[in-house]
Amino acid sequence: MRCQDRIYGAEFSLTDIENTAKNDGLLSMEIEFNRICNFNCIYCYAQNGSNDKHDLTKEEFCDVINQARDLGARKIIILGGEPMLYPHIIEMLQYIKKYGMEIELFTNGTNITQSTAKALSECGVVVVLKMNSFDEKLQDTLSGKKGAYKQIYAAFKNLKQAGYPHNQPLGISTIICRQNIDELVTMWIWLRDQNITPYFEMITPQGKAKKNDFLEVEPRRIQELFYQIADIDSKKYGYHWNPQPPLVGGRCLRHQFSCIVTSQGYVMPCVGITIPVGNVKEKKLKDIIRESEIIQDLRNYKRTIKGPCSGCVKPDECYGCRGAAYQLTGDYLASDPLCWKNLDKQNKIICLPVNVSRLVPHKPPMLIIDKLIEIRERASVSEMEISKDSIFIGEDGRLDEASYAEMISQAIAAQNGFRNLENQESKAQGLLLGIKNLEILGSAQIGDKLRVSVYKVAKYGEFGVIKGEIFRGKDLIVRGEIKVWHNDNKSLE
Secondary structure (H helix, E strand, O other), X not given: OOHHHHHHHOXXXXXXXXXXXXXXXXXXXXXXOOOOOOOOOOOOOOOOOOOOOOOOOHHHHHHHHHHHHHOOOOEEEEEOOOHHHOOOHHXXXXXXXXXXXXXXXXXXXXXXXXXXXXXHHHOOEEEEEEOOOOOHHHHHHHHOOOOHHHHHHHHHHHHHHOOOOOOOOXXXXXXXXXXXXXXXXXXXXXXXXXXXXXEEEEOOOOHHHHHOHHHOOOHHHHHHHHHHHHHHHHHXXXXXXXXXXXXXXXXXXXXXXOOEEOOOOEEEOOOOOOOOOEEOOOOOHHHHHHHOHHHHHHHOHHHHOOHHHHHOOXXXXXXXXXXXXXXXXXXXXXXXXXXXXXXXXXXXXXXXXXXXXXXXXXXOOOOOOOEEEEEEOOEEEXXXXXXXXXXXXXXXXXXXXXXXXXXXXXXHXXXXXXXXXXXXXXXXXXXXXXXXXXXXXXXXXXXXXXXXXXXXXEEEOOEEEEEEEEEEOOEEEEEEEEXXXXXXXXXXX
16 A cells, blocks of 8 residues: 555545445544643644543443444544553554554654564554654744654654564654744655655644644645645655645545544544534444434535535545634534635635524514524534513513523524525524423523523424523523424434
8 A cells, every 4th residue: 555545544445435424334433542641732732631530441442442343443543642651552552453453643752662663563553753843943842842853753763673664654744834834845755755654734723723823824835835745746756636635645534434532432523623422431432423413414514514615626535624614613514714725715604603693584573592602512502692672571671581492492493504504594494392391590681691502302303302501601590491393304313
């Protein structure tokens, strides 16, 4: 297999990917054994730290790996934190190898001595070293640790002595930032000449990267880099690929065939879409994948994706970076704002919060909810400010208790409308059919700002059960369930 074909699922055929998506299976699974890290990378997506009391046990890790294999997974990708700080890492690698799955491990080089490098090779591990610059000072700065460059170089030397990249594939993971972009072409050529796979990737604007905007590169400059490297790859190495974000030389279709399991057991679509869709401590992986609204939306992206990306000329190869879309817009189905093809179409990319009037059929004075501010798995958060003009205000200036069920109803209607926005009629019709166990724990009056959180508990044909909670500041003032009818089956799935 050519080294280029190893990048982010490129080794899987489109037929395999399509069948896996259709059958709710997996071709690979990303997993975190811990969140502990000895680096402090200024672009890192993850919050450092791990609580052993909440982390999965070895037995639970083994079980979820078995579940992934039963779903068709051929590869386990190990992330972190720093996986080489996990005390049972070699044991887990041996376990994965025992069951015939490929292993890919991303590391900053920690604890890769001559003996551990040999152990990694014996387990058939594809090691991907995180290295962002040939300049020692810059590498240390980006890593947030003095001596990081020397540590990475020492690990590289030990891996070479253990037979990498000749006996086992070796990769270098590099983020593209303003500080290193001028040396990346040189790095790429050197890596290719050494038969090392370059994993060059745009930064997802989340975590520390979101705070450190000095790392940002103008998208046109990134486009230039992608095309420059594509030309070099074609002419010098015989690798032919179409430049597209966020991966240099690769395609990211991971949501069609993969997911990530965190050290605490939470399942998410990827490290960029930081929405838990379930936990393997509570439910089987196959059930989480099959029942997740978000995962199913992503696997049916040709039908669900919104904005300019929906009309892309390469729908089989690219749907933008879903992580970037989510982090910048709040919507995992939005068009990728960082794709250079979308730079002149930013006004067509909808970002949360969204005015609810765009999403529901209600008109003032019956429209109570103001804005949809957050989308979660089968859930959402809306907000409103109580106006003196509201028809639900009593003579004492307080909100009529009968309005609370209507708030919950409009909040779920807004959630459904946003999910379908730009793809089908967003203002689909629905009816509030009943109220169950509505508890009034507080009151609200003119000028109060309320937050309405709703969750789809169950669906029975065209009927759904919705749990709602209403907050005034930090105070929970209302909770209960409503039963609704909706004429768009997809919206209650």
